[in-house]
Amino acid sequence: MPQISSKTSKPVLRALFSALWLAFLALPILVFRVNSISGIIEYQWSRLPKLLAAGFLASLLWNYFQKRHLLKQESPKAGSSSAGPPITWADRFLARTDRYRWLSLLGFGLMVLPFFCSPYAVKILTTALIYITLGLGLNIVVGVSGLLHLGYAAFFAVGAYVYGLLNYYFGWGFWVCLPLGTLSAALAGLLLGLPVIRLTGDYLAIVTLGFGEIVRLLLTNSSLTMGPRGIGNIPPPGFFGLDLNEKFRPFLVEHLALNPYMDLNKIWIYLIILLIVVLTTIAALRLENSRLGRAWLALREDETACQSVGISPSQAKLTALTLGSSFAGLAGVVFAAQITFIAPSSFSFMDSIYILTIVVLGGMGSISGVIAGAAVISCLPEFLREAEEYRFLIFGALMVLMMVYRPQGLIRSVRSVCSRS
């Protein structure tokens, strides 16, 4: 029947087109390789079919799930009225929206993933997760509450230095410093919030920029923080006082044939930040629909309107800055544990901008967007590494294209859909 054939061929064609488009876009990154030592360009055409196949499959899958989602929306609970065997808990679990099943599967996948990756990949993944936490925190301030914040890295630094310093001077461990770092960053956010209560827009941006620089300069010039030399030898988080590599690596290598050079401490940090990302995502989702979230939204929309419905803009601002900063503190402590050495140069203005890019590129106010943005932004430079010195040029060009053709970000927030339709 012609009808059916057209129905099946359409997604296939579309997938083919997407695959070609992806291959074209990724050509300079994945196929051309500049060998800067011998000064020649190598072409890795063998990668092209793999790329095409991957793009084709991904597009087909995406289409399939979207269609399923649509079908489900069209016929909700179609068979629920018909009499049948009693519903057991297993049925209920299976009937539970696909979303939960896929999410738990994804979570499990992400948990076992680092055991099969190279240490280098684990490092990139951990960094990506840290950036997701940072993005979610800044999203509260910039995306949801509409306060342009250009000094967010300062709060990241507070978290990292709380761990670094308390460990250096008092030998305190990761688990004590994690809540302390979070709290300190929140306090720093409150401290910044107090003078800027009355500021909005550009003025606020400038003050936050100044605050970020003050923190960086303090860290650079204070002898307490060891100045620009930074703090080294920051220990990994403890695991009930056991040495992970000594106790567990031989077992894993022997019985599961895993990579004998893997660093279980790094994997442990990865698992911790993974849990933190899950928790902060849940927190961000809950906050979005809470009273506080609505107050932030009102603040972003219109300050006068905010006041006329009885929301105090200054309170909304303070809570947004405090809570947003606490996310950065959390990420900071984990960051310090991950790279074991922290210096003021890791928390510069560029880093603030980097995090801001995640929020803007991902989609302001959209939680899934911020997660996607963080993943893309933190992994992209690694993929672009082969393009050597051109990578920031390509990075910048991609950013410009993105802002011109998709200003709502990778995944636009639900709210901006209504506002612009």
Add this chain to the structure above:
Amino acid sequence: MKPLLAVNGVKTFYGNIEALKGISLTAGSGEIIALLGANGAGKTTALKTIVGLTPPGEGQIIYAGGDITGKRPEDLIRKGLVLVPEGRHIFPALTVSENLMMGAFHRADKNEIASDLEYVFKLFPKLKERLNQSGGTLSGGEQQMLAISRGLMGRPKLLLLDEPSLGLAPIIIGQIFETIREINVSQKTTMILVEQNAKLALTVAGRAYIMTAGRVAMSGAAEELQNDENIRRAYLGG
């Protein structure tokens, strides 16, 4: 009978500038008061001072038997003192229903909120049609309706309306003023109405205050003011 609101000798400053040079006015329960005057006379400042947005430098404001001088707006809204700001100021990216629920932000009485919502839809059936549309896509008249409705969702005892006719077509203005009168009659809501369009304001208001340069120049029953030839020429534009 004691008035619901009494403003006694209130002075308000913006920095060194004295915007209100000692005004006094009262609003009795169930009254509609019009606040008239030229641009810059201090009408909007008077409203902002009453709801606590610009706390007075001097003087006293008594509301429902209590001194509310210097209280914050978010506390006053709980007591039923609601301002519908000039220029509508709805939340443009939020839907109509979200905008309305924002008006009830400080309330927790779910059933009452639902019945207030029904009431608002009865007043402005158009809003019900546009429930899931974002506020920014509404026409000017609809936005004004939404702004007033959002104010009503706060269960006001005293509703302050700042220039509800601003920038609207005459036919829409007529509808809105008709509804304002209806709210006053059915809910016994006391209102203070700031308007440029003095003629129209005097048709719904019982009494009016005429302000010039931060002072109350004149006050009286709406009819009297309307019929006085001199006042009409001097303050009300013919």
